[in-house]
Amino acid sequence: MARLPVYLRALVGLAEAAESTVSSDGLAVASGVNSAKVRKDLSHLGSYGTRGVGYDVQFLIYQISRELGLNEDRAVAIVGLGNLGHALANYGGFAQRGFRVAALVDTDRRRVGEQVGGVGISHLDDLTDLVRANDISIGVIATPAGAAQDVCDRLVAAGVTSILNFAPVVLTVPDGVDLRKVDLSIELQILSFHEQRKAGVSSLRSATAAGAPG
């Protein structure tokens, strides 16, 4: 379930505030969702709550972390060290959640050897060795669109089974490989769409209907 990480973040915040238990409603408010949804989601993990009391914050953090596999050591490779790749390599949130940036890879040989966030940049040709040596299961693609599918294929061939794609292109992966995408400009376009709706759709519609070529 895609909301578990949100709950986890909220729970960590509650733990820092020295809260020992939390009700489904409290967690719902902190996570920005409905309380029934929280209860239903958590019940799918097992019955970890106590009626009349709520959920034990620490225990829930442990259970959700386990469910998400955050107790395991998850090594990540970042491919493409442009602006976005640099930002990702320096992003503290990954290490904080238990992810280890084990490899940085680029095609530009002039960048090889450069240190970013304490990790040296390697060449794309060494990807397979790096993946196997560091037991990397997750690959992050931060390359230009044109290179993304090739990089993706190489990651899969090297044994990576989960890919996070930032390149603005639709990638294809074989069965058994999970693929998620984040397209920054698409997010902006969706906001633009809503702006458009807010700014008088009716007038625009009628004008278009009158002036449409056919």
Added chain:
Amino acid sequence: MARLPVYLRALVGLAEAAESTVSSDGLAVASGVNSAKVRKDLSHLGSYGTRGVGYDVQFLIYQISRELGLNEDRAVAIVGLGNLGHALANYGGFAQRGFRVAALVDTDRRRVGEQVGGVGISHLDDLTDLVRANDISIGVIATPAGAAQDVCDRLVAAGVTSILNFAPVVLTVPDGVDLRKVDLSIELQILSFHEQRKAGVSSLRSATAAGAPG
């Protein structure tokens, strides 16, 4: 509809390949979705296809762009010029899709005046003036989590009606303001979750059942 930007991207690719028309199935493959979904989505914009032929690529690009409001001049403010903010400010994809990065804002006065991607950094206190002077309707929050809600409130107060949040925190906005969020570590956690499922859930489940405290 959240898929329109994906269609648009695919259509631009087809246009560059000098394709004049495209069938719903062709566009579906290029966008990674189902062809029936494509037809239903496009029919909501109006009947712009020709039976037996398909859709006119250029005309569809125009119609989707119009629907998304990409013909209008959309000015964007980026708040928080850390690693991520820098990457966003330098990201060419925004300008390419018709967004204009009109203001960069940070709280660190030592950064004020610095140029990033051709735009100077201003101080957060000048946000309202910048928003009004540049007619900014979209704000991007790339600050640490602790500062995000304050920045969000300031953006709203200044007149921004759409916000894209990269900070790992749940923001609250008044009605009429659109909010979207991108949490990079959540994406990784979702991948980790699927890795967990792939790596023998059954064995882990039984071990947990046997060793569970109660």
Added chain:
DNA sequence: CCGAGTTTGTGCGCTCGTTCACAAGGCGTA
């Protein structure tokens, strides 16, 4: 022990999006 108050876990109906399947309609050829 008992009753009042609180909170979990879940059955049920509802809504929304997806997908199937097919009729409606345009194009090319003879």
Added chain:
DNA sequence: TACGCCTTGTGAACGAGCGCACAAACTCGG
């Protein structure tokens, strides 16, 4: 003009997810 052939547009069935509402169960005070 008449006839296949192709593709759109859409009605209808299906399924997933959401939220209400309530019974079950626990705590606390007397």
